[in-house]
Amino acid sequence: MKSDFFELTTETIDVGxxxxxxxxxxxxxxxxxxxxxxxxxKGKETLYLIxxxxxxxxxxxxxxxxxxxxxxxxxxxxxxxxxxxxxxIGETSIVISVSAPxxxxxxxxxxxxxxxxxRTVPIWxxxxxxxxxxWVKGENQDxxxx
Amino acid sequence: MKVQVLFFGATAEAVGKREFEFSLDxxxxxxxxRAEILEVFPSLRKNFGNSLLLAVNQEYANGDEIxxxxxxxxxxxxxxxx
Numbered sequence: 001m002k003s004d005f006f007e008l009t010t011e012t013i014d015v016g017x018x019x020x021x022x023x024x025x026x027x028x029x030x031x032x033x034x035x036x037x038x039x040x041x042k043g044k045e046t047l048y049l050i051x052x053x054x055x056x057x058x059x060x061x062x063x064x065x066x067x068x069x070x071x072x073x074x075x076x077x078x079x080x081x082x083x084x085x086x087x088x089i090g091e092t093s094i095v096i097s098v099s100a101p102x103x104x105x106x107x108x109x110x111x112x113x114x115x116x117x118x119r120t121v122p123i124w125x126x127x128x129x130x131x132x133x134x135w136v137k138g139e140n141q142d143x144x145x146x
Numbered sequence: 147m148k149v150q151v152l153f154f155g156a157t158a159e160a161v162g163k164r165e166f167e168f169s170l171d172x173x174x175x176x177x178x179x180r181a182e183i184l185e186v187f188p189s190l191r192k193n194f195g196n197s198l199l200l201a202v203n204q205e206y207a208n209g210d211e212i213x214x215x216x217x218x219x220x221x222x223x224x225x226x227x228x
Binding site: 035051052053054056057058060082093094114117118119120121122123124125126135136137138139 | 152154155156159201204205206220222223224225226227228
């Protein structure tokens with residue numbers, strides 16, 4: 001049975017495996033975001049990242065995002081998998097896959113989902129770089145309450 | 147009454163713990179609970195000012211929710227996943 005899913009893991013993510021989990025027969029396209037650890041940010045070198053989550057709330061917020069995406073876009077299924085713990089450069093931290101009868105809705109939903117996830121899902125990353133470490137500040141302080 | 151307060155990421159580092167059992171008066175709302183927590187942990191206000199987010203029972207709080215005995219509160223900074 002292929003259907004929506006949202007999960008947290010501390011294991012290495014196989015992006016292709018995630019994408020294949022949401023492909024039903026009526027779909028013509030799956031758009032997959034593979035977010036991974038960047039080494040260089042504006043001249044600063046990152047060594048590794050540590051992700052931490054408020055796990056039960058993160059799962060609830062991911063479930064809400066999928067429900068909202070299902071209402072707003074002509075899509076079939078959504079899969080979201082976020083990794084936690086220590087991640088090395090180039091390792092996948094998040095996969096969002098969206099399947100749809102037609103690609104346009106899948107692209108739009110995928111972009112909307114990652115934007116909202118970065119705003120609402122309680123996960124934080126600590127960046128350990130050459131010369132220090134910092135809990136990365138979220139871009140958005142305003143979270144809609146409902 | 148007693149509530150459980152959870153900290154994550156930067157707030158956990160600032161207070162030096164991940165959870166704390168907290169005594170509160172009956173019938174106070176989320177805003178008041180947040181103010182009392184910040185009083186007990188001044189490092190939160192010093193490091194994060196008024197930018198902290200509060201969740202009550204794993205839902206974002208807007209401030210006027212009434213807190214009940216046994217509730218799970220969480221205080222954290224703007225999220226940075228992805």
